[in-house]
Amino acid sequence: MNHDSSLVNRLTDRLIAGELRPGDRLSEASLAKEFDVSRNTLREAFRVLGEQGLVTHIPHRGVSVASPSTADVVDIYRVRHHVECSVLEHAPRNHPNAAHMEAAVEAAAKFAAEENWLEVGTANMAFHNAVVSLSDSRRLARSFANVLAELRLAFLKVEVLDFLHAPFIERNREVIEVYRNESPAAAAAKLGTYLGDSERQVLGAYARAGQG
Amino acid sequence: MNHDSSLVNRLTDRLIAGELRPGDRLSEASLAKEFDVSRNTLREAFRVLGEQGLVTHIPHRGVSVASPSTADVVDIYRVRHHVECSVLEHAPRNHPNAAHMEAAVEAAAKFAAEENWLEVGTANMAFHNAVVSLSDSRRLARSFANVLAELRLAFLKVEVLDFLHAPFIERNREVIEVYRNESPAAAAAKLGTYLGDSERQVLGAYARAGQG
DNA sequence: GCGTCTATCTTTGTTCAACAATGCATGCTA
DNA sequence: TAGCATGCATTGTTGAACAAAGATAGACGC
Numbered sequence: 064m065n066h067d068s069s070l071v072n073r074l075t076d077r078l079i080a081g082e083l084r085p086g087d088r089l090s091e092a093s094l095a096k097e098f099d100v101s102r103n104t105l106r107e108a109f110r111v112l113g114e115q116g117l118v119t120h121i122p123h124r125g126v127s128v129a130s131p132s133t134a135d136v137v138d139i140y141r142v143r144h145h146v147e148c149s150v151l152e153h154a155p156r157n158h159p160n161a162a163h164m165e166a167a168v169e170a171a172a173k174f175a176a177e178e179n180w181l182e183v184g185t186a187n188m189a190f191h192n193a194v195v196s197l198s199d200s201r202r203l204a205r206s207f208a209n210v211l212a213e214l215r216l217a218f219l220k221v222e223v224l225d226f227l228h229a230p231f232i233e234r235n236r237e238v239i240e241v242y243r244n245e246s247p248a249a250a251a252a253k254l255g256t257y258l259g260d261s262e263r264q265v266l267g268a269y270a271r272a273g274q275g
Numbered sequence: 276m277n278h279d280s281s282l283v284n285r286l287t288d289r290l291i292a293g294e295l296r297p298g299d300r301l302s303e304a305s306l307a308k309e310f311d312v313s314r315n316t317l318r319e320a321f322r323v324l325g326e327q328g329l330v331t332h333i334p335h336r337g338v339s340v341a342s343p344s345t346a347d348v349v350d351i352y353r354v355r356h357h358v359e360c361s362v363l364e365h366a367p368r369n370h371p372n373a374a375h376m377e378a379a380v381e382a383a384a385k386f387a388a389e390e391n392w393l394e395v396g397t398a399n400m401a402f403h404n405a406v407v408s409l410s411d412s413r414r415l416a417r418s419f420a421n422v423l424a425e426l427r428l429a430f431l432k433v434e435v436l437d438f439l440h441a442p443f444i445e446r447n448r449e450v451i452e453v454y455r456n457e458s459p460a461a462a463a464a465k466l467g468t469y470l471g472d473s474e475r476q477v478l479g480a481y482a483r484a485g486q487g
Numbered sequence: 488g489c490g491t492c493t494a495t496c497t498t499t500g501t502t503c504a505a506c507a508a509t510g511c512a513t514g515c516t517a
Numbered sequence: 518t519a520g521c522a523t524g525c526a527t528t529g530t531t532g533a534a535c536a537a538a539g540a541t542a543g544a545c546g547c
Contacts, residue, residue, distance in 0.1 A: 091499070101531045103315045106500090110319050114326040116414070123499055123538045141412040149361035200353040202328070206418040303528070313502045318529090335509045335528055 070100060070108045078117055078128060079212060081181065085130035085220040089118065115209040117216065131217040133269050139214050140262040144255060146207050147194050151242065152251035154197035163193035164239050171232045180224040184215060187228050190235050194254070221268040231261065282312060282320045290329055290340060291424060293393065297342035297432040301330065327421040329428065343429040345481050351426050352474040356467060358419050359406050363454065364463035366409035375405035376451050383444045392436035396427060399440050402447050406466070433480040443473065 077083045095105045109126050112118040120126045131139070171186035188211050195207045218224055234257050242250035289295045301321070307314045321338050324330040332338045343351070383398035400423050407419045430436055446469050454462035 092497095102499090103501095103532090104530060106315075107319055107322050110322040111326050114323050124540095125499060138412050138414050141410055142415045142418075145358060145361040145365070145410060145412075145415060149357040153357070198353055198357060200350050200357075202350050202422055203354045203357060206354075206422075210414055210418075304526095314528090315503090315530095316501060336511095337528060 070098065070104065071111050073098065074108055074112060075117065075212070078112075079185070079215055081219045083128050085128050085216045088125060088127045091125065116213045117209075129213060129216050130220055131213060133266060135213070136217050136262070136265055136269065139210055139217070140258060140265075142207070142210050143191070143214075143258050146203065147191060147258065148251045148255045150195050150198040150203070151238075151254055152248050154242070154247045156243075156247065158197045160193055160196045161239065161242065163196060164190055164235075167193055168232060168235045168239065171228070171235070175229060175232055178225075180228060183228045183232070184218060184224050187231065187235070188212075188215060194238075217265060217269075221265070221272045223268045227261075227264055227268065231257065282310065282316065283323050285310065286320055286324060287329065287424070290324075291397070291427055293431045295340050297340050297428045300337060300339045303337065328425045329421075341425060341428050342432055343425060345478060347425070348429050348474070348477055348481065351422055351429070352470060352477075354419070354422050355403070355426075355470050358415065359403060359470065360463045360467045362407050362410040362415070363450075363466055364460050366454070366459045368455075368459060370409045372405055372408045373451065373454065375408060376402055376447075379405055380444060380447045380451065383440070383447070387441060387444055390437075392440060395440045395444070396430060396436050399443060399447070400424075400427060406450075429477060429481075433477070433484045435480045439473075439476055439480065443469065 074083075083089070089109070091102050091105055091109075095102045098105065109118060109120065113120045113126065117129055118126045119129050167186050167190035171183050171190065174180075174182040174186060191211060192204065192208055195204050198204070218227060234253075238250050238254050238257070241253055286295075295301070303314050303317055303321075307317045310317065321330060321332065325332045325338065329341055330338045331341050379398050379402035383395050383402065386392075386394040386398055403423060404416065404420055407416050410416070430439060446465075450462050450466050450469070453465055
């Protein structure tokens with residue numbers, strides 16, 4: 064089955080797994096051979112990834128793995144603030160998908176104990192995607208997932224997955240707690256401050272790495 | 276210049292202008308001939324439009340102009356509520372882009388006087404895109420623009436552009452007023468109720484048209 | 488040595504022709 | 518009329534080919 068979606072997924076997996084590092088050039092010829100598809104088919108997949116922001120396309124210079132700048136990081140956190148906080152604030156209490164949030168946090172805690180930071184990051188992404196899923200909007204969830212995937216490339220770029228994610232496991236747990244026992248609005252406020260802290264940490268890592 | 280972006284734009288223009296109606300099948304062969312590009316190039320453009328939600332792709336059955344269902348409309352309005360209201364609520368007072376909002380409303384009023392409802396709709400889209408531009412986030416603006424373009428297909432589907440847009444010109448003006456003279460939060464609340472009314476009207480039109 | 492210019496090479500952009508795979512329509516059979 | 522088989526049209530994918538733009542490297546003058 065060489066359906067395009069499958070090819071897009073295979074490429075996305077590699078990107079999120081960090082096998083293809085931010086900034087890496089993606090040669091059409093070599094990747095086509097590697098995935099055993101034609102150049103044309105690969106290019107169709109590239110368009111999708113480009114639209115999702117995972118890949119940067121420069122005319123006549125090909126595509127490369129997106130390498131988010133600090134400006135991109137700021138932009139991404141703006142999206143996160145607006146989307147995540149608004150969704151959480153207006154979420155009904157006891158939305159069934161809160162279970163997904165909880166499951167993601169527990170998964171993150173498990174992987175953190177194993178010091179498998181890549182998977183901690185994946186679980187963290189799942190947590191925030193679960194938050195947005197409280198909106199019951201497929202479109203919002205999809206767009207947001209794209210933005211989060213792009214943010215993961217930012218993490219991979221500065222290569223500091225551990226301490227960026229570790230402190231937030233407990234804070235995510237608290238968000239669930241407040242959402243369940245106090246109010247969605249209070250949880251949204253809490254999440255907002257956490258996002259602000261997270262953004263600051265990422266930008267700090269960028270500054271230390273000397274990256275633009 | 277047969278750059279893909281240009282092809283995507285040409286296709287998007289046709290979609291938004293209503294030349295290609297929702298549900299219309301887009302034959303690769305005939306469109307390739309019409310735009311004088313190869314099938315492969317056209318297919319790359321289709322991927323982009325599919326990712327943007329303007330076009331529906333069913334394997335081995337080709338692409339057709341997206342024909343939003345009532346469920347899609349509801350989903351789209353969920354996005355609108357979360358994004359537009361959140362952005363407006365947290366927008367700084369006197370954001371320079373408020374001028375864009377104002378310009379869009381005046382354009383809409385002008386076209387309404389000419390009873391050019393298609394352009395009124397375009398101006399209305401511009402207004403709401405301007406609202407989201409207050410977030411200063413390119414990503415949010417892009418994703419939102421895609422969703423609005425999809426919503427326009429919903430309008431075209433039920434073919435009632437006039438009364439769907441007309442009443443909202445004045446209400447948009449009021450939103451600007453409140454944003455400027457009262458507070459962004461109050462403006463966001465006002466916009467929220469307007470969006471609710473708008474959604475109800477569109478769904479009503481769907482019901483009358485007997486569309487799913 | 489250094490920068491610049493040009494020639495060459497590599498990669499992308501696009502087209503075309505071919506064939507496989509799938510879905511659709513037609514007409515046949517019962 | 519319902520169900521089925523056959524043929525037809527469209528999409529999915531490939532490979533080769535060439536044009537076009539950028540990257541590289543060597544020659545040249547200073």
